[in-house]
Amino acid sequence: MLAPHSAGIAEAWEDDEVVVRTFRYAPERHEVLGYSRSLNADERVRLAAGLVAPLYLLAARRAMRRELARRRYDLLHAHWIVPNGLAAASLARRLPVGVGLHGSDVFMAEKPGLRIWTGRALGRSRFLTGCSPELVERACALGFPSERATVIPYGVDTEAFSPDGSRRALWRRRLAIPDEAVLALSVGRMVTKKGYHVLLPILPELLARHPDLHVVLAGAGDRLDELRAAAAPWEGRVHLPGIVLRDTLPDLYRAADLFVLPAVHDGKGNVDGLPNVVLEAMATGLPVLASDISGIPLAVEDGVHGRLVPEADGEALAAALGALAADGQARRTMGRAARERAVRELTWDAVARRYRAAYDRALAP
Numbered sequence: 106m107l108a109p110h111s112a113g114i115a116e117a118w119e120d121d122e123v124v125v126r127t128f129r130y131a132p133e134r135h136e137v138l139g140y141s142r143s144l145n146a147d148e149r150v151r152l153a154a155g156l157v158a159p160l161y162l163l164a165a166r167r168a169m170r171r172e173l174a175r176r177r178y179d180l181l182h183a184h185w186i187v188p189n190g191l192a193a194a195s196l197a198r199r200l201p202v203g204v205g206l207h208g209s210d211v212f213m214a215e216k217p218g219l220r221i222w223t224g225r226a227l228g229r230s231r232f233l234t235g236c237s238p239e240l241v242e243r244a245c246a247l248g249f250p251s252e253r254a255t256v257i258p259y260g261v262d263t264e265a266f267s268p269d270g271s272r273r274a275l276w277r278r279r280l281a282i283p284d285e286a287v288l289a290l291s292v293g294r295m296v297t298k299k300g301y302h303v304l305l306p307i308l309p310e311l312l313a314r315h316p317d318l319h320v321v322l323a324g325a326g327d328r329l330d331e332l333r334a335a336a337a338p339w340e341g342r343v344h345l346p347g348i349v350l351r352d353t354l355p356d357l358y359r360a361a362d363l364f365v366l367p368a369v370h371d372g373k374g375n376v377d378g379l380p381n382v383v384l385e386a387m388a389t390g391l392p393v394l395a396s397d398i399s400g401i402p403l404a405v406e407d408g409v410h411g412r413l414v415p416e417a418d419g420e421a422l423a424a425a426l427g428a429l430a431a432d433g434q435a436r437r438t439m440g441r442a443a444r445e446r447a448v449r450e451l452t453w454d455a456v457a458r459r460y461r462a463a464y465d466r467a468l469a470p
Contacts, residue, residue: 237400295326
């Protein structure tokens, strides 16, 4: 696997027999592409990222050529059509190339200045994968044959993310949340497409109606200060702890009673594919309350694993959140079903088999 270098990231390492190599494309202080830093609130390209993008494309192409000279490969799968699919397209004559879609890359690919380059890259691609039907349809509208596209949801480590009642109190003590409180959790970057601007206005009435309800919105991002200011009147009931380190994240899910993600298409048309946090919550045995958009319905069936509500519908969100906050039995039943589905269908092993099948189809004569 090739990945862009950034401050604090090693030049190379091995993870479970997968060799990861990073490539440099600018002086370290200017390596600002990727790792959730390229877009401001996921709605517009940061100036620094736009300026360094040509250097990134050249360096990524050079790194791929260097790797192909080192050993023989069967195919190349470029995740994120912008920028990696654009860089990989030039190698299509040497081996089969495919593109993996994830969300913001499709949003970028649709921009007028990039559509022609995206179309050319798709025209050279043998196969296409995406984590939601919407992303695949939007890419196909740019010129890729739909019969060669495959929707493959993300997976989750169901051992790392698993229920454990003995660890339920760890984060509750850190945030001063009572053991008996009903905790609604959301995890995500504080950007528009997560939909927190839909959730916050409905909280005053919900918190008044359910005095034992607490809400945790965990994550960092460009809108964090704005959201903290908006939630300030409910300090002590609405908690925004900021970024949560990966090794402590499973215990944060274990502290919760339900998971909420009111995702939306933002004003620029950007949308998540299938947020990993939805799968992590399911694996931990939490019912999921989310918007019925993009790839979320691939994982969550309404009324079985949680509740799906219309996008940006605050009234429907409030009704569903209030009902789940009041019904512990429903939460437990849906949470068990969510965990069962994650273990049965959404492990990384299951997802890997689907990728392998897509690769086999791409390599077939």
